[in-house]
Amino acid sequence: MDTNFNLYLIRHGETYLNRYKKMQGWADSPLTEEGKAVAAETGKRLAAVPFDRVYTSDSGRTVETAELILQQNNHPDNLVINRRKAFRESFFGSFEGEYSEVVFRKIAKENNCANTKELFQNHNLEDVMNFFKKSDPFHHAENYKELWGRIEVGLNEIVSSSQSGNENILLVTHGVIIRNIISKFSNEFDKGMEIKNSSVSVLKYTSNMFEVVSFNQ
Known part of the structure; x- marks a missing residue:
């Protein structure tokens, strides 16, 4: 039997640390009331999907x-x-809970970039993930190899656990995870684009390959 399925990749709803624009990797703050409402709206958009x-x-x-x-x-x-x-989500080490703008400004400066936009224009995602570990004073932040290594384990489990064709699979995860998955299987999307809370990206798996159908909708 050929394995094929649709993977609905969704970022979690807005949390309080999201609202305050702070780094949130392994830190875990609750959803805001607006975050809950938007997540429910995403559920309504997908209500017909079994x-x-x-x-x-x-x-x-x-x-x-x-x-x-x-x-x-x-x-x-x-x-x-x-x-x-x-x-x-990616572990940001000692940057957890810090204002995102402060962290990205530091990383951009240390890598000869004027700002975050230039950082993503001049470097691929693998570079940026590695910069996090290098810039973290404790070097506890995950680098690309550490991050993708575990993402791959998860995706392999989803593929190997397929029992029938044409499944619809829901995966609710995080912004950096989604950005890395999308970038792995498509070059069409802006790697620096913010992944919206409760947004939906769809990948189709067939013939042992993932194809990005839609992104950040």
């Missing part, structure tokens, strides 16, 4: 977002939410 499997990271913000989405679904099948560390 999901066969559901995955999230092991962070509370992705689990709650998945629950809000599934509450709106027209095919309530009491699906188990598979929580996986593989899909946890």
